[in-house]
Amino acid sequence: MSLVAAIMLLIISLPTAAAYFFYRWLRKKGIKYVGLIPLIIASVWTAYEAYTAIYPTDSFYFSEFKEVTLREAPKSATILQKEASYPGIHGDYCSASLIRVSSADYNILLNQLVVDKKIIKNKKGEIGGSSELYKVMGTLKPEQIIHSFSRSIPGEEDHYLSIGFLDDNKTIVISVCVT
Numbered sequence: 001m002s003l004v005a006a007i008m009l010l011i012i013s014l015p016t017a018a019a020y021f022f023y024r025w026l027r028k029k030g031i032k033y034v035g036l037i038p039l040i041i042a043s044v045w046t047a048y049e050a051y052t053a054i055y056p057t058d059s060f061y062f063s064e065f066k067e068v069t070l071r072e073a074p075k076s077a078t079i080l081q082k083e084a085s086y087p088g089i090h091g092d093y094c095s096a097s098l099i100r101v102s103s104a105d106y107n108i109l110l111n112q113l114v115v116d117k118k119i120i121k122n123k124k125g126e127i128g129g130s131s132e133l134y135k136v137m138g139t140l141k142p143e144q145i146i147h148s149f150s151r152s153i154p155g156e157e158d159h160y161l162s163i164g165f166l167d168d169n170k171t172i173v174i175s176v177c178v179t
Contacts, residue, residue: 012049015042056084061097064176068151068161070118074105080171081136094177096132098140103169110165113149122148127164133175140166145173 019042023035065073084095127148145164160177
């Protein structure tokens with residue numbers, strides 16, 4: 001377990017520890033069961049936070065979509081595959097998601113990105129590679145990415161943001177790496 005993981009686990013465990021000491025204090029006062037309620041709530045919250053830190057929810061990947069494209073995900077968007085590394089000691093991580101949208105949303109997004117000056121059109125098949133990206137691509141080949149774009153954030157040159165449009169006219173792949 002990395003140092004960051006240990007620190008994060010300690011931080012998200014603080015409410016459970018506080019609830020435990022509150023429970024013990026109440027028991028010493030003769031109140032046996034009231035202290036169980038905050039203890040159970042804090043324990044469930046800690047477990048949920050730990051789980052979502054390791055396995056992010058779809059909302060995490062939709063926020064990554066927005067970070068890359070500067071647009072909200074279309075209503076038709078559904079996440080087919082997703083993968084993220086756990087942040088390293090300096091906050092380094094990579095995430096990737098394979099997202100299906102309607103053909104209309106695919107074309108609207110593609111046309112918007114083509115004219116967007118904040119986003120750079122890459123050469124065909126050129127998209128930043130990471131193990132997370134290759135995992136979400138599964139049996140799909142990089143050659144199936146017919147349009148790709150990347151975006152840089154001024155002052156944050158260690159952020160690699162990219163989007164690829166696959167040749168089926170309804171699937172896109174989002175890749176974010178922070179190094």
